[in-house]
Amino acid sequence: MIENLIGFSLRNRYLVLLTACFLFAAGIYAVKKNKIDAIPDLSENQVIVFTEWMGRSPQIIEDQVTYPLVTNLQGIPKVKYVRANSMFGMSFIYVIFEDDVDTYWARSRVLERLASIGKSLPEGVSPTLGPDGTGVGHVLWYTLNAKGMDLGEQRAIQDWYVKFGLQNVPGVSEVASFGGFVKSYELSVDPNKLSYYNITIDEVIKAVRSNNNEAGGRKFELNDVGYIIKTNGYVKNIDELNNISVKTKNSIPIKVSDIAKVQMSSENRLGIFDLNGEGETVGGIIVMRYGENADEVIKNVKQKMEEVSKGLPEGVSFNIVYDRSGLIEESIASIRNTLIEEIIVVCIIVFLFLMHWRSAMSIIIQIPITIAASFILLNYFDISSNIMSLTGIALAIGVIVDNGIIMTENAYKHLSERQKQLNEGLKSKD
Template sequence: MVHKIIAWSLRNRFIVLVLAAALFAWGFFAVNKNPIDAIPDLSENQVIVFTEWMGRGPQLVEDQITYPLVTSLQGISKVKYVRGSSMFGMSFIFVIFEDDADIYWARERVLEKLSTITRQLPQGVAPTLGPDGTGVGHILWYTLDAPDVDLGEQRAIQDWYVKFALQNVPGVSEIASFGGAQQQYQVTVDPNKLLYYKLGVTDVINAIRTNNNESGGRKFEMSGIGYIIKTSGYLQSIEQIRNIPVKNQNSIPIRVADIASVQMTGETRLGIFDQDGKGERVGGIVVMRYGENADAVIDRVKAKMKEVAKGLPAGVKFDIVYDRGTLIKESVSSIKRTLIEEMIVVSAVVIIFLFHWRSALSIIIQIPITLAASFILLNAFGISSNIMSLTGIALAIGVIVDNGIIMSENAYKHLAERYAEYLKQTKN
C-alpha cells in the first residue's frame, strides 16, 4: 500500500504540491482561528448557583436553602453530581454536567428547575446563577492606583464606573470587584430606647422601607395641558432617615433619631486586599466567558481600559497585577523559536551529511505543513493553543524531522546505489 502511494505521488507531483499547498492554507486559517491560552482548561462542566441570605448561620442556610436546592437539582438531564456548600449568609451549589453537555443548554436547564424550587425557599430568597466562565477564567487582575482617594470612593468608582464599562467588552463574563469599603447607611438601634417606647426592630425596618419608595399617580388634563402625578419618596440623606416617624404615642411622633443613630459608613468586612505591603487597594478580576480566546479578550480589555482611564478622577490610574497575556505571548514565542531553531539544525545536518540541498529543502517544507495540519485537528477537537498542546507540537517536530532525515538519507542512498549500478552497466 505504501509503495503504491509513493509511486502515485511520484507520477502526480503537481497534484501532490497543490494538495500540500491547500493543506497549508487551511492550516494557516486554523492557526488564526484557534483560541490561544496559557494553561489548558481542565475544569469540570459546571453551573454555579449562588444564594444569599444574610444574617443566617451556616446550619440554617444548609437546612433551608442548600439541602432543598441540592435534592431538586439532581433530577436534571445529563447531571453527573451536585455539590453543596453552606457558610454564613451564603449558599453555593455546583451542578456538574457531563462533558458533552453544552454549557448554555445546561444553564437553561438549571434556570428552568430554579423557577419551580423558589416557592420552597424562605421568603425573599432568590437563587442566582454564577458567571458563564470556567475555573481558569480569571485572565486579568487590576487595581486602582489612587493614593489620595479614600477606599469608599475608590470602591464607588470601581462599582459604578469601571465595572460597567469593562463588562461590555466582548468575551467578558463578569468583573468581580474586591477591596475597599462599600458605602451604606447604617442605622444603629438602641435596645433600651426600643424597650422604653415599646417598639421592635421590625417596626424600625418597616418604617424606613415604607418611606423609601416612589409611587405613580395618574395623568389628568387641565386647561388643555396634560399633567402626570407621581410621588418622589426616595431617601437621599442621613437627615431624612433620622426624621422618619416610626410610631405615634399621644399624638407625638417617635422618629428614627429618637431611638437610633444614623451614619454613612462602610459595610462590615471580613478581610482586606493589600498590595505589596503598601496599603489597601481596590480593584477587579476579569472573568472570561466560556470558550473565548483568552489572548484576544485580554487585548480588548486593555484597549477598553485606555478609554476608561480618560474618565477617571485626577491621580487615579489602572495598575495591572496579573496578566495572563504575558504568559501566552511567551508560550507562542517559545514555539516559534523552537520551530526556527529546528529548521536551521535540520538544514545544517542534512547538508553536512548528505551534501544535498534539495533533501534539506524537502525536510524543511514538511515542518510548516505538518504544524498547520496539527492546528486543523486542534480546532476539530476543541483544544486551545496552550502550554501543553504547544509543548506536544514542539516535541512532535523532532519526530517529524527524524523521519524526514531517515527517509531522505535512505532515498539518497538507494539513488546513489542505483546510479552507481547504472554507471557500471554503461561501462560494460
C-alpha cells in the same frame, strides 16, 4: 494501499504540490485565528450555584438551602456528580457535567431546575448562577489609584462606573469588585426608647422601607400639555432618615431620631485588600468567559480602560497589578524561538546527513507545512496555543523528520536497485 497512494502521488505531482500549498495557506490562516493562552484550561465542565442567606449558621444553610438544592439538581441529564459546600451565610453547589456537554446548554438546564424548586427554599432565599468562566479565567487584576479619596468613594466608583464599563468588553464574563467599603445607612436602635414608646423593631423596619420608595402617578393633560405625576421618596441623606415618622402618639409623631441613632456605615466585610503593604485599596478582577481568547480579551480590556479612564474623577487612574498577557507573550516567544532553532538545526543535520539537496529539501519542506497544518486541528478541537500544545508540536518535529528520512532512504534504495537492474540488463544485451 500505500503503494497505490505513492503511485498516485508520483503520477500527479502538481496536484500533490497544490494540495501542500493549500494546507500551508490554510494552516497560516489557522495560526492567526488560533486562541492564545499561557496555560491549558483543564478545569471541569461545571455550573456553580451560589445562594446567600446572611446571618445563618453553616448547619442551617446545609439543612434548609444546600440539601434541597443538591437533591433536586442531581436529576439533570448528563450530570456526572454534584458537589456542595456550606458556610456561614452562603452555600456553593458545583454541578459537574460530562465533558462533551455545551456549557450554555448546561446552564439553561440548571436554571430550569432552579425555577421549579424555589418554593422548597426559605422565604427571601434566591439561588443564582455563578459566572460562565473557569478556574483559569482570572486574566487581569487592577486597582484604582486615588490618593486622598476614602475607600467608600472608591468602591462606589468601582461598582457604579468602572464595573459597568468593563463588563461590555466582548469575552468578559464578570468584573468582580473587591476592597473598600460598600456604603450603607446604619440605625442603632435604643431598646429602652422602644419600650418607652411601645414600638417594635418590625414597625421601625416597616416605616423605613415604606418611606424609602417611589410611587408613580398617572398622566394628565392641561392646556394641551401632558404631565406625569410621580413622587420622590428615596432617602438621600441622614437627615431624611431621622425625620421619618415611625408612629404617632397623642397626635405627636415619633421619628426615627427619637428612638435611634443614624450614621453612615458599610456592609460587613469578610476581608480586606492590601497592595504591597501600602494600605487598603479598591479594584476588580476580570473573569474571562469560557472558551474565549485570553490574549484578545486582555487587549480589549486595556483599550476599554483607556476609554473609561476619561470619565474618572481627577486624580483617579488604573493600576494593573496582574496581567496574564506578559506570561502569554513570554511563553509563546519561548516556544516560538525553540521551534525556529529546532527547524534550523534539523535542516542543517538533514542536509549534512543526506548530502543530496533535492532529498533534503523534500524532507525540510515537510516541517513548515506539517506545523501550519497542525493548527487546523487545534482550531477544530478548540485547543488554544499554550505551553503544552506548542511543546507537543516542538517534540513532533523529530518524528516528522524521521519519517521523511525513512521514506527518502527507502525510495533511494529502490531507485538504486532499479537502476542496477537496468544496467545489468543492458550489459547482458551487449
